[in-house]
Amino acid sequence: MEVAHQELSRAKQERIRFGLPPIIGNYFFPAYTPALLAAGLLQRLEVEDHGSRELTKMLAHGIIDMALLGSLAPLQQDSFSTQVITRAPIQIIVAPDHPLATQTAGVSFQDLKKEPFITLANEYVHAQAFHQVSRAAGVRPKVVFKTHDVHVLKTLVAKNSGISFLTTLALEPQDHLVALPLLDLGAPEFIISVATRANRLLSAPGQNLWNLLTSKGN
Structure with a gap:
């Protein structure tokens, strides 16, 4: 219930708490910023900068809404919806x-x-x-x-x-x-995936962010 309350509160504000590990944030994510800015999404992001292990825990507890995560194998966790972006x-x-x-x-x-x-x-x-x-x-x-x-x-x-x-x-x-x-x-x-909670209903900006990150050619 507490996690659901946090997610509903953020959905109303249309803010997206977004997990971004250091290597991915410095060397991969910047390529997306022009498209995010054009879509009006960049200013909605509240970025949490931690390692993938810590961000996975934060995602599971509803502290963040979505994250880019690094791993050595495709993420397989029933409580998450994930998609591999690149290797x-x-x-x-x-x-x-x-x-x-x-x-x-x-x-x-x-x-x-x-x-x-x-x-x-x-x-x-x-x-x-x-x-x-x-x-x-x-x-x-x-x-x-x-x-x-x-x-x-x-x-x-x-x-x-x-x-x-x-x-x-x-x-x-x-x-x-x-x-x-x-x-x-x-x-x-090194595998980069985008992940969110499997039972989370994304806000419209959150869904737009997911679509942009998982689309080809970015």
Whole structure:
């Protein structure tokens, strides 16, 4: 009843509490902003900026109305309505002058067991992917630094302080980094989905937002 009351109250205000994880918010969502602005939706968004794990909890408890979520597999949760929007590989990133930079055809995780890694903190999907490939390869990589900031991670890698494991979605030409595909079977990919509560009746602006995010060509 409390969740229903929150949702009805927001529907009357025609505001949309929208969950947006940092990587998706910085590197994927901006492409939608011109269309959102033209549709009169951008100004209706009240953005909650957290990791996908925390946003999933907030969505389940009715604290937010809708979210873009990152995952390693398509979301399958009976209490949610979800739709995959895009997928991007998660690859090894190194500095251009790193010895591995020439191996553009790809590397196996087993060959990286002696490399120092700089990783994202545990609330990122990347941490789960890192543990997944480590277990599959039977290695325990040396993690020299963990960070909550993708920009810090990329800067440290560019300075040859270590290598990392990052979705290509978060790489830009000005980063001056080299991305190397993982040759391991079942190498993880970063999946972006839009999600809302399955039993939630979306307001007209909420439905327009859903339609815009799930339409092709954005």
